[in-house]
Amino acid sequence: MSSQDVALVRRRAARARALALTTVSTAGTGHIGADLSAMDILCALHFGVLRGGPDDPDRDRFILSKAHASAAMYSVLALRGILPEEELATYGAADSRLSTVVSTRVPGIEFNTGSLGHGLSLGVGAALAARVQGSGRRTFVLTGDGELQEGSNWEAAMLAASRGLENLVVIVDRNLAQKGASTEDINALEPLDEKWRSFGWAVRTVDGHDVEELLTVLGGAPLEPGRPTCLIAATVKGKGVSFMERNLEWHSRRLTPDLLDQALRELEHGTDD
Amino acid sequence: MAPTTDCAAAFSAALLELARTDERICIVNNDSAETHSALGFQAELPDRFVDVGIAEQNLVGVSIGLANAGLRPFVYSASCFLTARALEQIKNAAYTNANVVFCGFVSGLAYGALGGTHHAVEDLAWMRSIPRMTVLAPATPNDTVAALREAMTHDGPVYIRIVSKLDTPELFPADHTFAYGGSVQLREGEDVTLVGTGLLTTRLVEAAELLAADGVRAGVLHLGSVQPIDAEAIGRAARHSGRLVVAEDHVLNGGLGGAVAETVVRTHPVPVLQLGVPNEYAPIGPAEFLYEHFGLTAQGVAKRVAQWLA
Structure with a gap:
């Protein structure tokens, strides 16, 4: 990986943030906090x-379990x-075609997710399929943190480790926030890394907005041979727009034209480096 | 009638035979290989046999992931757990139009004395309400194997409701084919048509013979395809005999009786007598005791039909 690769992903992430903000502002609906939280991971x-x-047919599989980050996904x-920008x-x-949680109507979307907690099982199936077919392709699943409260994730986590699916990577978008409040106040996930480790996964905590780190770790997965990889990506809900960052009101709040302009100006200044 | 045999064993033997030459076929199951006659598949094709353990939500999710790669997963589970626990995943499999065949074994009241947790008598209503879902309920071993072959040619999810633990007489030849959205008129009769699916079909054939001995001319229509349903055949039966009796080992609301009633009110309204499990939980006892309790035997059906026509 070169410094040009890192710079390219950063530029794409800035551009995709602007597209996602414009998209949800135009629509008057969406989940912009989740979009911005996941954007650097998606772009990496x-x-x-x-x-x-x-x-x-032998493409790497990507599954967006946190399907509410649809404006981010479609922008990418x-x-x-793959998708006309004007759409x-x-x-x-x-x-x-653009449902506000992602669907397979859109090329590049593998599965209809959006009911939370379904993505990891799909990923385990996709990783098992690669093994059955003798392919070296990898499967990546991006989940939110709140949706880890769904028990189906842990059924899947158990099986992935039990089968030694080193071709499977889950990235947890750990922004600590779900719709109503902090995950830790509603139904605590911590110690999250120990939970995954105890299920047999190789685990690392990364900065979910550090593109260079994401490219290095994702590119080098698995973290350990014979084990599935879990990256707990520390993120900030609303990342990149000062008045949205860490503000739970921006889970799905409407973005007025004035605030959109302010957000886009911030993004422009933020990409000078 | 031919000697009685086991639909689940016939199904699993046929699936293994197909899988020997079709590398897309795999089984995903929930620690139930022995119950559903899949030990042979597991021993011979272990790479294509995935046991997820006792975890039905993951069972279905994994199968959708396998289908995404072009494989043809057959999900093996008791129908009570598969359709109830994993209903949302099944719905999303259909929304994704995944090529998954959901095999609901030990359907109806076959689990007997295990009781209400294990009876699968709501599955037809749940499954036929899902867009894109094909719902098949074959009646005999050869019919079940034919449903398997039909499912293999189909694009999109299929639910096959499989009779297990209760032997059925064979009504069809070995080369019998299963018509998607079709039906089989097993007997003609001018007074009434007995309409069935799954386990009840063979019992209706016997009931028609009992009724004939009492001078009642009863036709028998087998609707092995519950979704889509053969509206034309139902309409023909309604016009021909003027009365329909629908029998199923399923609750009365929303199953085959519901599907037939929905059809005749649109096409040719006639009186319909629904026989099945009333909207209540079964008492405790062996499966055959439960079928007798709810009148879902040849004798029970014949008696109710005779009373209705009197």
Whole structure:
């Protein structure tokens, strides 16, 4: 990985943030806090790690379990040239393909997720399929942290380790916030790393906004041979827009044109480096 | 009628035979290989046999992930756990249009004295309400194998409700084919048509013979495809005999009786007598005791039909 690779992903992430903000502002709906939280992880994966386009049967699989980050996902697909950028303006509108949690109507989306806690089982199946087919492709699942309260995740986590699925990587977007409050106040997840480790996974905590670190760790997975990899990515809900960061009101609050302008100006200044 | 045999064993033997030449076929199961006659598959094709343990939500999620890679997963589970515990995952499999065949074994009241947790008498209602889901309820071993072959040609999710633990007489030849959205008119009769699916179909054939001895001319229509349903055959039966009796080992609300009633009110309204499990939990006892309790035997059906027509 070169410094140009890192710079490219950073530029794409800044551009994708602007697209996602514009998308949800135009639509008057969406989950912008989750979009911005997950954006650097999504961009590291899609512009630096995942191999193969949507039509390649042996492509790496990516599963967005936190499907509410749909504006971020569609923005990334637009920058990949998989989805026409102008179509983002139809997000959530009548007869659009762009449901506000991701769906397979959109090329590049593997599964209909959005009911929380379903993604990891899908990923285990995808990783098992690669093994059955003798392929070296990898499967990446991005989950929210709140959705780890769903028990189905732990059924899947147990099986992945039991089968030694080293071709499977889960990234937890650990922004500590779910819809109503902190995950720790509602139904505490900590100690989260120990939970995954005790289930047999190789675990590392990373900075979910440090593109260089994400590219290095994701590119080098598995962390340990014979074990699935769990990256707990420390993130900030609303990352990149000062008035949204760590503010639970921005889980799904409407972004007015004035605030959109302010957010876009901040992003422009933030990418000078 | 031919000697009685086991639908689940016939199904699993046929699946193994197909899997020997079709490398896409795999089984995903929940620690239930022995119960559902899959030990042979597990021994011969271990790489394509995934046991997720006792975890039905993961069972279905994993199968959708396998299907995404072009494999053809057959999900093996008792229907009570599969359709109830994992219903949301099944719904999303259909939303994704995944090529997964959900095999609901030990359907109906076959678990007998284990009681209400283990009876699968709501599954037809749940499964047929899901868009894109094909729902098949074959009646005999050969019919069950034919349903398997049909499912293999189908694009999208399929639920097969499999009769287990209760032997059924064979009604069909070995080369019998299962028509998607079709039906089989097993007997003609002008006074009434007995409409069944799954386990009840063979019992209706016997009930029709009992009724004939009493001078009642009863036809028998087997609706092995519950979703989509053969509306044309139902309409024909309604016009021909003027009355329909629907029998199923399922609750009366939303199952085959519901599907048939929905069809006749749209096409050719006639009186419909629904026989099944009333909306209540079964008493405790062996499976055959429960079927007798709810009148879901040949004798029980014949008696109710005779009373209704009198």
